[in-house]
Amino acid sequence: MFEMAISTSGAIAGVMSCLCTQNYLYESLAKQFRHLRRPKKNLNKLKSLMEELVARREDVSSQLEQMWLQKGMKPKIAVELWLKNTEKLTSEVSGLIRNIEQGNTSADSFSPRYFFSRIKLGENIEKKISEVVQIIEKGQFSDDSMVETSPKKGYTLPTARLMQHGTTMESLILIWELLLNDWVKKIGVYGMGGVGKTTIMSEINNRLLKENRHFDCVIWVSVSKEISLEKLQKAIGEKLDVDLSKFQDETTRAAALFEALERRGRFVLILDDLWEPFSFERVGIPILTSENGCKVVITTRKLSVCRGMETDQDVEVRVLTDSEAWDLFRDKVGDKVLALPEIRQIAKDMTLECMGLPLGIITVGRALRNATDVSEWEIALLELRASSINIEQMEEAVFSRLKFSFTKLKDDTMRSCFLFCALYPEGHLIDANELIEYWMWEGLLGRVGRTSASKQKGKLILNELRYACLLESVPENGMECVKMHDLIRDMAITIMTADTRWRSIVKAGIGMTKTPHIDEWEEDVQRVSLMRNDLKNVFVGNPPSCPRVTSLLLQYNYFAENMPYDFFDFTQGLMILDLSYTGITLLPGSVSNLENLRALLLSNCWNLRTLPSLAKLIKLMALDLSCSRNIRGLPHGMEHLCNLRRLNISNTMIQALPSGLLSTLTLLEELLACNALDFQVPLPSTNDTVRIEEVISASSLSSLELDFWSSELFDMYTKSGHWVQLDKFRFNVGPGDLQFGVLEQRSIAFLGVSVTPESPIIIPANTIELKFCDCHDITQLTSCLLNAEKLKKCTVVCCYSVESIVDPAHNDLSMLETMVLRYLINLQMICRELVTASTLTSLRIITVEYCPNLKYLFSGHLLLQLLNLEEIRVRHCSSMENLTRWEAGGNIYAAKILLPKLHKLRLEFMPKLKEIYKGFISFGSLHSVEVISCDALKRLPFYLDDAVGIHQQLLATPALEIKGTKYWWDSLEWDEVSVRQSMQSYFVELPMVSDHVGSSSQVGADDA
Known part of the structure; x- marks a missing residue:
């Protein structure tokens, strides 16, 4: 050519x-x-x-x-x-x-x-x-x-409030002293289940993270009864961000783990709830010496495990004394109830029945909180005393106390919801939203109208279970999660084994390679959980007959072999089938006859290509095919799914829906199709696939996730006003393929599109998060942010033409909490000079990186408005000379700025930075100031209030640290010598290194 x-x-x-x-x-x-x-x-x-x-x-x-x-x-x-x-x-x-x-x-x-x-x-x-x-x-x-030079030190854990005096605090103080003793390397913490070992060690974990003198790294690993050596190695590896899955044998995993732990310096490894001793060498834990300063702490129910681990010192966590138990019981029941004399004595008797075990006291106390009926208390005491106690180990007696809380739940629906939680593996963090959806699909939340109403009922039940201390809340990566104490889970499984009303097969997360024997699949079984195992097939031989089973949870298994074709002919009552994260290549044809099925979950089935007809599944409420990338089309019979509420086809090869499908799915509330459907700019109707107009006509939708491959298509959608009816949405706009990870509930990501004042993009007013990446023709974002009244986070990355972010004269961004700006080559200013009272008043976090033309971050007038600011991080802004510029005519020295909530200030790699602020700033909550390679910075704007020294001002925050090189610290200029002397104790020296442009710099301790 x-x-x-x-x-x-x-x-x-x-x-x-x-x-x-x-x-x-x-x-x-x-x-x-x-x-x-x-x-x-x-x-x-x-x-x-x-x-x-x-x-x-x-x-x-x-x-x-x-x-x-x-x-x-x-x-x-x-x-x-x-x-x-x-x-x-x-x-x-x-x-x-x-x-x-x-x-x-x-x-x-x-x-x-x-x-x-x-x-x-x-x-x-x-x-x-x-x-x-x-x-x-x-x-x-x-x-x-x-590379980043400093790995994360550890993870803060949620913990209960501890009594300031008594047995529990004595144990905590003793363990802390042993950790600081150079001659003690291995510490054993033992005591019966539910006595508070994990609570004590969680508090110690959090305290270790706050102090920086003794240890470089704190590693918390939750073990379990069924854990193997391989699983233990991988669990430790995960906490160190080391992927051990590629190593097939124990020795190479141990070598990789050994190297990773050696790199972490002085570490504390906490192994919670250990059931059997193991060899440090086989796992890959380095030898603990006084020279390397490393420690290992184990918690266990058995002293024999401590001895098997050859611990240097053991601490027994004992049950509470009678007075401590009474104080805890009073706290959980409430003093208002105990003010009644006739109840007070019964309450004391009930406290004694709990045998000083905190878990038992808390669950029983919560079950009776604010109960003022004397007869209710008398019956409760009789039930506790009448409970069968076959004491071989003391903790078995506690089962009856825990079961008391179960029986006190108001009805069987709530009890069934509670027992469902035990279907997850021991110690598993349960996604609260997923749990509520399971309840809904199993019919435990009554007749389903709008999904949001059912979920609200589920949240009330979840709160009741938390309130009864049968579940505990554990936030995880912004998700709402709950967790079952292992003793409570054991009690729940005991109930499901013994009581025919709740009969279940629970073999979750125990490393099984074969399904339970057919004798266990009894006809009265209601639930089966084999999730998170290593099963290669579901069943060998004739399928079992379980006509009453409602939930079959098989997710996270390998499944090299397909299920028998007629497997589901014997489970006609099935409501939930979860095969997510499995390797099945074919779904049995008998699925087509599950007329009671409400949820078919096939997310991340990497080998699955086709599905059988779903025409008979008229009760189906949720169909999830997300991330099953080999699926190219919807199954036959979709138009008959008149009860479908959720359709998730994100990250599949499904690029089109049949025309008219959405109009037949009249109850559809969630359409999730990111990285799937390919809507084109509106053309004359020449095909039989769904177009954007049909989405706009879907009046029942409350949740929508779509890709708009052009800004014209997105404009057409936003101008329709359809988004007003949505509770949450996620839109990606543009031809880019950049991934932002998990976005907020109401978020829009613009990828590589043009945004100009002549062609503004309409932003739905209820947008929470906006991201702009590689967008061109943007000089400032006023036209984009004009309608974003509820915006909480704005991220701008690689939009080179941007000169300013906000024009506060035309924007109300009073809800904005987080602003992230990266790689903005032409950025001159964050905010124009005119500042209104309602602009940026909620801003909590601002991160600015790699903006070489940015001369200053804030104007003085703007900084006066930022009373909620918590964190400032500025790095690699090579032209920045002043963090804050006071406008002409202002008296910079008369302006004292108050930042009462700022707790972290980090400045990195800005060789021209000379000042943070010419005047003074009063910090009420400052915890960390870190200055890395900003050698021209000679002054810190600490405020000295008349005769009150800065040292006295900061007594309320003794954790304050000012990090930098000694060269930089010694070069600082101070308004008064007394200020320097007061601040000296807060200085933490960082080592000198050389950055990529050759200037002196230092390594930060925390590169968040």
């Missing part, structure tokens, strides 16, 4: 060069036609550059892997972005080259259209050459600029 055009192109280019000597237009044309002269040469140059780029990418990836294995260092955000952009550009160039080399010469190869296409092709080649050259130059990383 190239050769055929060379001779002709040479002649034409020669003529054009004669015509272009005087006229600018002709010069432009000559510039265009030169692409016809040497297309093959430029193509070869592009190939050569791509080989260099690919080699550089492999070198960087290999270097990152080596630095991770040797030192546990993670890549910096800039390096990850470079790798992502490199991969994207490689794909684009490969596609361009492939299209050129596979192109065919048409018969009309000398037509004007042909030459213009060749010119366009040449332009594309030159453009890609320029892009490849630029990205190669950006990829010249030094070792220091590639």
Whole structure:
């Protein structure tokens, strides 16, 4: 193709060069036609550059892997972005080259259209050459600029309020003293189940994270009764961010774990609820010595485990004394009830029945809180005393006390909801939303109308179970989770084994490789949980007959073999079938006959390609196919699913829905289709697939997740006003393929689209989170943020043309809590000078990184408004000289700024930064100031209030740390000598290193 055009192109280019000597237009044309002269040469140059780029990418990836294995260092955000952009550009160039080399010469190869296409092709080649050259130059990383230097020290755990005096506090103090004793390396903490061992160690874990003198790393691992050596290794590895799944044998896992722990310096490893002793060497735990300062603490119910672990010192956590037990019981029941004399004595007797066990006292006390009926208390005491206590171990007696709380639940519906929690593995964090949905699908929440109403009822039940202390709340990564104490779970499983009303098979998370024997699949079984095991098949031989089973939870199993075709012929009462995260390749045809099925969950089934007909499943409420990437189309019979509330096809190959389908699914509330459906810019209706107009017409939708591949399509949707009816949404706008992870409930991500004042994008007013990535033509975001009245988080990444973010004269961003700005090359200012009282008043966190033209962060007037600011982080802003600029005419020294909630200030790699603020700032909650490679900064704006020294001002926050190099600290200038003397005790020295531009810097202790 190239050769055929060379001779002709040479002649034409020669003529054009004669015509272009005087006229600018002709010069432009000559510039265009030169692409016809040497297309093959430029193509070869592009190939050569791509080989260099690919080699550089492999070198960087290999270097990152080596630095991770040797030192546990993670890549910096800039390096990850470079790798992502490199991969994207490689794909684009490969596609361009492939299209050129596979192109065919048409018969009309000398037509004007042909030459213009060749010119366009040449332009594309030159453009890609320029892009490849630029990205190669950006990829010249030094070792220091590639990786983060400080891993996270540990994780803060939720914990209950401890009594300030008594047995529990004595145990805590003793354990703390042993941790600080150089001669004690292994500590055993033992006591019966529910006595408070985990609560004490959770408090110690959190205290260790706050202090920085003794240990570099705190590692908490929850063990369990059924844990194997391999699972223990992987559990420790997960806490160290080390993936051990690729190692097949015990020895190599131990070696990798050994290296990872050695890298962490002085560590404390807490192994909670250990049931059997194990060898440190086999696991990969380094030898504990006085020199390395490392410690291991185990909690267990058995003293024999401590002895088997050869602990240096053991601490028994004893039950509460009678007076301590009474104080705890009073706290849970409430003094208002105990003020009644006739109840007070009964309450004391009930406290004695709980045998000083905190877990028993709490559950019984909560069950009777605010109960003022004397007869209710008398009956409760008789029930406790009448409970059968076959004491072989003391904790068995506690079962009856725990079961008392179960029987006190108000009805069987609530009891059934509670027992469902025990279907999860021991110690598992249960997603509260998922749990409530299971209850709803099993029919425990009554007749289902709107899903939101049913979930609200579920939340009330969940709160009752928490209130009764049968479940505990554990927040996890922004998710609402609950957890069962292992003793309470044991009690629940005992009930489900003994009582025919609740009969269940529970074998979750115990490493099973074979399904339970057919004798266990009795006809009265109601629930079966085999989740999170290593099952290769569901059943061998004839399927069991379980007509009453309502829930079959099989998620997270390998399943190399498919289920028998007739398996579900014997489970006709089934309501929930969960096969998510399994390797099934085919769903049995008998699924088509499950007319009572309400939830079919097939998320992340990596081998699944097709489904049988669902036409008979008229009660189905939820169909989840998300991330089952081999599924290319919906199953037959979708139009008959008149009760369907949720359809999740995100991250599948399903690109279109049949036309008219949404209008038949009249109860559909959730349509989740990110990275799936491909809606086009509106065209005349020429096909039989769903178009955006049909989505707009779906009046029952309350949750919507879609990709809009063009801003025109997104504008068409937003102008329809359909989003007003949505409770939550997630929209990705633009042709980009960047991933943002988990977004907020009402979020929009703009990827590579054009945003100009002439073509503003309408933002739904109830948007919580906005992300702009690689968007062009943006100089400031006023046109985008105009309607975002409830916006809480705004992130702007790689939008090079942005000059300012907010014009407060035209925006009400009083709800904005978090602002993140990265790689904004032309950013001049955050906010224009005019500031209204309602602008940015809720801002809590601001992060600004890699904005080389940003001269200052705040105006003085703006900073006066930021009373809720909690964290400021600014890094790699090479032109910044002042963090805060006071506008002309203002008296900078008279303006004392109050930031009562600011607890963290971090400034990194800004060699020109001279000042934070010329006046004074009063910090009420400051915990951390970290200055890294900002050697020109000579003054800290601490406020000295008349005769009250800064030391007295900060007594309420003794955890304050000011981190930096000694060189920087010694160079600081102070308004008064007394201030420096007072602040000296808060200084923490960081070592000198050399950053990627060669200036002195220091390594931070926490690169959050």
